[in-house]
Amino acid sequence: MAFYPGAIAGLAGIVGVSNIQVANPYDFQNRELTVTAAVVIGGTRITGGKGSVLGVVLGVLVTNIISQNLVLIGIQPEYGKFVFGILILFAAAVQGIQAKLRGRK
């Protein structure tokens, strides 16, 4: 099934290009941050074994709402990376603590 992510990434490329109508090699670079944030917020365990497609979709919605509205609520775009960094740490910390509590039980 390793071809599947590649196929989806290709699809994402087409969607992206049809949106912005230019293509250049650096277009989607540094998107890993928001994407990883979306996946982790969606409840996917990064070590594998747990996660759902619905969760990931909701995670993408959350990160998109945040990144679109940061400017509207008056936060400088420079802080965007900071916010997403905190977000990843927070979401992953919730998972980590949950796993620890479950282990203790």
Place this chain on the structure above:
Amino acid sequence: MKILRRMDKKSVQLIFITIALFGLMVWLRGDRFLRPKNMESMLFQLVEPGLFAMCIAVAYMSRGMDLSIVSIANLVGVVNGMLLRTQLNPDGSNVGILLAACVVIAIAIGLACGLMNAFFISNVGIFPILVTLGTQNVFMGIAMALTQGRAEGNFPQQLLDFGDAKIGPVPLLTILFLLVFTVLCVVVHKTPYGKKLQWMGSNSKVTWFTGIDNPKITYATYMLSGVFASLAGLVIMARTNSAKADYGTTYVFQALLTCVLAGISPLGGTGKVYNLILSIVAIQITSTGFNMLRISPLIRDSIFGALLIISIVIDFVSRNRRARRLNRAAIRQLKEQPGGG
């Protein structure tokens, strides 16, 4: 030949690779490559990537990862730049104290950032790549917020003189780098901490049940990595006369490549730190070579990427073969034992 056989296998490979690369460059562009000026600038340039590679090396040995190193270095540069800009007297009378303060602040920032990484990794229990991806952006965000994305620059002349200083033909920074590198070699290969680090990297469950304090080792590892990153931040300041929140983000990738090439595996445990210096030199020759042959940096990135994949594949294959050989040997031993097997 006897010496070669007694040496670490990876070192022999790397020595041959380095000599081959060197020979290739002499053959292709010997006139320009062998100039003393070029040799000097290569020695000068390998300091930052070298320090970053050391950060990644300790993290790799613990079966972890530290993506936040470049952000730590930039944070150090930005904070120190602001300190120098605001606190320096116009007549420059307090330069000495301020530069000493810069070093102290740099190391403090490195330790604090490493502490934060280690806290999330060992106490909260998050996967290291995820933690450092988060903290990378947190640190970069802090630096961005402090500077609003502008570059800090115009550092005092003393700092720049220090960056340019040479002892004989060798830059002072390179000598200091070699000193720090030797310290790391000794720490990893000659101290109890280093042994525990490698054991934890190869199997953390076993070390935990053996009574080794895994969290303590994790803290030491990431703080060490943070300190090396902050030293790199100081070097960047002295070398480029500027500091910016998003400078040199590709260094992480180069450091990964250097470590994997040196046989320090991302799967933890194995590898000799002293091989790192050979792979740092090899990578430096390659990137200088690309510049001299006028190969575009875009192609360079993809060649480095291909190199990374190739060296990871070699690493995995040799690891599997070694495991299989050890397995066979163990089975043979069991069969030969009377009453065993």
